[in-house]
Amino acid sequence: MKRITKSLSTLCAVIMIVTATVSCTYRVEDLVRIGEFHKASLNDSGNKAMNEETKVDLYIDYSDCMITATKSPYYTSVQPAIIACNPNYYSIKGNEIKFETNDKMKIHQLLNTIRNVDYSNIKGAVDSIIANKNQAIIITDGEFYQKGVGANLNNPYLADEFKEWLTMGYDIYIYSEPYTFQGYTKNRYYMLFTDNKLEDNIQKIFSRNAPKQDDVKMVHLYSGTPTVKFANGKTEFNEQMLVTEDAEVNASLSYECHTVDAYWDDMHNYILNATDDEGNLIKGGEPVIKGISINTTDEDAYKPAELELKCYEISDMYMASDSSFGKVTLPAAIKDLFVLDEEEWKNGEIVIKLHPDFDGSCLTGGEGNLIRVDICVKKSEENFTNKPEIGGNFKFDSPWGFNTSVYESLKQVLLDPAISPENSGSPIIYTIYLSTYTI
Amino acid sequence: MVSKITTAVQLHQAEMATYMTDAIIGIAFIVLIIIIANMISWQPGAHDGSPAKRRVWFWIMAVTCLFTSLGVNYFSWLRHISKAQFVTEYIIHMIAAAVVGSLIYAGITYIICKMQKKDTKLASIFK
Numbered sequence: 024m025k026r027i028t029k030s031l032s033t034l035c036a037v038i039m040i041v042t043a044t045v046s047c048t049y050r051v052e053d054l055v056r057i058g059e060f061h062k063a064s065l066n067d068s069g070n071k072a073m074n075e076e077t078k079v080d081l082y083i084d085y086s087d088c089m090i091t092a093t094k095s096p097y098y099t100s101v102q103p104a105i106i107a108c109n110p111n112y113y114s115i116k117g118n119e120i121k122f123e124t125n126d127k128m129k130i131h132q133l134l135n136t137i138r139n140v141d142y143s144n145i146k147g148a149v150d151s152i153i154a155n156k157n158q159a160i161i162i163t164d165g166e167f168y169q170k171g172v173g174a175n176l177n178n179p180y181l182a183d184e185f186k187e188w189l190t191m192g193y194d195i196y197i198y199s200e201p202y203t204f205q206g207y208t209k210n211r212y213y214m215l216f217t218d219n220k221l222e223d224n225i226q227k228i229f230s231r232n233a234p235k236q237d238d239v240k241m242v243h244l245y246s247g248t249p250t251v252k253f254a255n256g257k258t259e260f261n262e263q264m265l266v267t268e269d270a271e272v273n274a275s276l277s278y279e280c281h282t283v284d285a286y287w288d289d290m291h292n293y294i295l296n297a298t299d300d301e302g303n304l305i306k307g308g309e310p311v312i313k314g315i316s317i318n319t320t321d322e323d324a325y326k327p328a329e330l331e332l333k334c335y336e337i338s339d340m341y342m343a344s345d346s347s348f349g350k351v352t353l354p355a356a357i358k359d360l361f362v363l364d365e366e367e368w369k370n371g372e373i374v375i376k377l378h379p380d381f382d383g384s385c386l387t388g389g390e391g392n393l394i395r396v397d398i399c400v401k402k403s404e405e406n407f408t409n410k411p412e413i414g415g416n417f418k419f420d421s422p423w424g425f426n427t428s429v430y431e432s433l434k435q436v437l438l439d440p441a442i443s444p445e446n447s448g449s450p451i452i453y454t455i456y457l458s459t460y461t462i
Numbered sequence: 463m464v465s466k467i468t469t470a471v472q473l474h475q476a477e478m479a480t481y482m483t484d485a486i487i488g489i490a491f492i493v494l495i496i497i498i499a500n501m502i503s504w505q506p507g508a509h510d511g512s513p514a515k516r517r518v519w520f521w522i523m524a525v526t527c528l529f530t531s532l533g534v535n536y537f538s539w540l541r542h543i544s545k546a547q548f549v550t551e552y553i554i555h556m557i558a559a560a561v562v563g564s565l566i567y568a569g570i571t572y573i574i575c576k577m578q579k580k581d582t583k584l585a586s587i588f589k
Contacts, residue, residue: 263469263470265471285469285470289471289474293547298546298547300546302547
């Protein structure tokens, strides 16, 4: 009897010691300041959003494109919306670019009484758009005929201006509406200079009012990074991770934050080393994160071709200061944690798995492992010159010859390596924060 | 006893519970064999076959303990697991727990019998 009690009590002691060591794991619980941290870590190298209070500047090319405009159902649909933006109306009469009015009634009158003035200084108008840094619309036929110089048929005369606008982190949307004049099919270009990050910017207003017409093509120039969209409304996590319900998803700053209840041991054993129903190891393990894809359309000038993941261990940095963060520089990226599934990326899906060499050694957080995963653009490819059905709308026939200047301007901008998303601003498309236990 | 077992945490809890349950089943069978052994009366006369009978019951109870444990494990936990990887892992623990439970039964019964005064019914099981 005595021997039994003695052995039972040692057994109890062992159980208590084991549970005590197992429960010595920590996790960062207070994630309220993740938003601040994220903002503090953003690379704001001049890519600030445009001031919301900016006025809209409207530049009208006094040439045949505007004279014939009133007969166009497309133009008549968008004209009220443009006037409703309360723009500053500038007329381009030859070399003279003049501010006329910002009175909506007068603007309406002026738009209906346009006369042709030769030698429109389109380049000069775009120059002043770049200089003013407001939202702007210019309606032109792109025919930059200079006195003494000629028709500028194959001259990328807007390339520099476009590049400058994009380098500031802003966007250009160019709608091309074909029309005929004196037997030639030309294009009415609506060039919208704006900032995608602005709520309810002129492009949103324009696209809401513009009728759906198949012959009108649009190209969207920007040097920023695209946004993401979700297959099922939100990011999908592997069931074994036990991601908690209370998550913070901030679409405008492109990040989300979750708490993970599972231990890394279990994630290693059941996600990385998951087996299928026959007991065979699944190659690469099961997906950890999936259901995300990039939001690009045919009109976007750039498409991300290669992505890369950058993972950071930020628990110490996050817990270190309990007041505001100041400027945050992220620590060195940790290797061997997560990888992007290349096969799925070929299908346009972002699927993240555990690195095959993951063994926990990269996670060294003392107070928990607060991990930041950045999905970044590694290399983007331009999505314009390979689309003749869109590009063709930026070349047109004229009495002086075939004019490809607008097309060449766009092409020159897009082929400039300094403009591509990974070289300007921040290449981060989306960020996921995961608060996990210590190893 | 439980709803579906889908996560690793639930699996670990099920495994812990399995070991504990099978240990308790083992202990329950110890009580059972003590009762049965005492119910088997001495046979008067020259040749007493009752110790042999008690020994037989000892082994019957050992096997019953094993299968009872396996049965309880199956109905309480295994049938709630659908993920193949979990099933493979649980089966190993299920069998191990049942064996351990039976060993607890056998071992402690042996110790108890050996600790009895000689010429008692229990002592006669392991002469």
